[in-house]
Amino acid sequence: MSAKVLPGRNTAAIESGLVVFHIGLRINRFRALRSWVPAFRSMPKMLRELSEEKSRGLLGYQLLFAGPRDFYVTQYWADKESLLAYAHQQDAVHRPAWAAFNRRARDGKGNVGIWHETFIVSAGSYESVYVDMPEYGLGAATGVVPVGRRGDTAAQRLKGAKD
DSSP: OOOOOEEEEEEESOOSOEEEEEEEEEESOTTOHHHHHHHHHHHHHHHHHHHHOGGGOEEEEEEEEOSSSEEEEEEEESOHHHHHHHHHOTTSSHHHHHHHHHHHHHHHTSSEEEEEEEEEEOTTSOOOOEEEEOSOHHHHHHOEEEGGGTOSSHHHHTTTOOO
């Protein structure tokens, strides 16, 4: 994420559909290092792998800290096929990390929790605005354009959204 503040009102440059994927880790027992440290360390490796190989479909991500026990990542993907392909790819970082996590989770009996949520978002069914902000969230993943290019109001930018 850029620290440079972009003046004025901007919106994410993307106009196509996308997938928003939230994944998080909760440390239930801080002293159970063997349960949560490997899982905590695996996410940066996955993000680095995905960032270096744009063809995998990750548009960008935002790391978030939700408290001393809770960490999560919002990921923006080009499509669900790319997300699912990465999740199952045998020679990528995710599969062995997931298998190792499952082994440790069985042994650790609740020392660490993980969660994820996936949202398939059709074109025109989302909007964003960033006022005097650096590129952030979806805007950091896709770039930003002045708000007027996609509509001056949220309603205009949501023109394709179904109720």
